[in-house]
Amino acid sequence: MALDYLTMTGTVTETFRKHALTNINLGYQKLLNYEVGKTGGFSWWGAAPAYTAITSYGLELFTDMKKVTFVDDAVITRIQNYLVSLQGSDSAWGDSGPLHYPSSYDKLATTAHVAFSLAYSGYTGSELTNAI
Numbered sequence: 001m002a003l004d005y006l007t008m009t010g011t012v013t014e015t016f017r018k019h020a021l022t023n024i025n026l027g028y029q030k031l032l033n034y035e036v037g038k039t040g041g042f043s044w045w046g047a048a049p050a051y052t053a054i055t056s057y058g059l060e061l062f063t064d065m066k067k068v069t070f071v072d073d074a075v076i077t078r079i080q081n082y083l084v085s086l087q088g089s090d091s092a093w094g095d096s097g098p099l100h101y102p103s104s105y106d107k108l109a110t111t112a113h114v115a116f117s118l119a120y121s122g123y124t125g126s127e128l129t130n131a132i
Helices: 002-009 014-032 052-066 073-085 107-120 126-131
Strands: none
Touching: 002 014, 014 052, 052 073, 052 107, 073 107, 107 126
16 A cells, blocks of 8 residues: 555655544455454445455455555454355465456465465464465
8 A cells, every 4th residue: 555655665645644543444344344244254336245365355455455544453353254264175276256357366366365365364274385
């Protein structure tokens, strides 16, 4: 995220920080509406069913937001737990759900994406180790 980068490099202006935080906080509130119930799973429109790839991407977004503003830890934990609950007995994740572009998103790609998202968010459970 730009705000995180500019803050780390010491080049962020107060005007930019205020504007960015306003937009990030609005985005945070909007993204919460795409959670299916309080399951930790996310979908394109917030209605069941939740999709693995969308949920995994959401976890990355919330993790990024947390670097610069408040994000409820319960949301991140709920998403992590949801993703872990979808892991197969072979330690992989299967169907990613519908994507809005041509894709060859297969089991390997889905597993790599979910494993990355979990690790990126700080998850350290055995499910991640097994997937890797």
